[in-house]
Amino acid sequence: MEEKNFSPIRKHQIKIKKPFKLNYKEKIVCPYCNNSEEFYEVIENATFLIYYVQNPDGTLEPIEEETEVLGPVKFFCGNCHADLTMLRNKRNNKK
Numbered sequence: 001m002e003e004k005n006f007s008p009i010r011k012h013q014i015k016i017k018k019p020f021k022l023n024y025k026e027k028i029v030c031p032y033c034n035n036s037e038e039f040y041e042v043i044e045n046a047t048f049l050i051y052y053v054q055n056p057d058g059t060l061e062p063i064e065e066e067t068e069v070l071g072p073v074k075f076f077c078g079n080c081h082a083d084l085t086m087l088r089n090k091r092n093n094k095k
């Protein structure tokens with residue numbers, strides 16, 4: 001749609017596409033330390049594609065960004081760093 005009429009001059013927008021969603025309906029609780037607040041995700045083998053426009057003064061301005069995740073996405077407890085990927089996947093499939 002809009003991407004085909006992509007005009008780098010008029011549009012200034014950074015777009016990040018993610019092929020996965022974090023839609024939490026239930027809480028994840030780390031079975032090792034009971035942490036339910038802090039988590040982090042490690043994305044392996046991701047490609048970032050950033051489009052730039054060069055300004056007259058030679059500076060580069062990012063106008064669009066795309067992320068393509070090729071590798072596995074791992075989910076860790078932010079407290080004890082246990083791998084909770086299975087826990088999250090199990091919950092996501094429940095629906």
Ligand SMILES: [Zn+2]
Pocket residue numbers: 030031032033034035077078079080081082
């Ligand atoms: Zn933990």
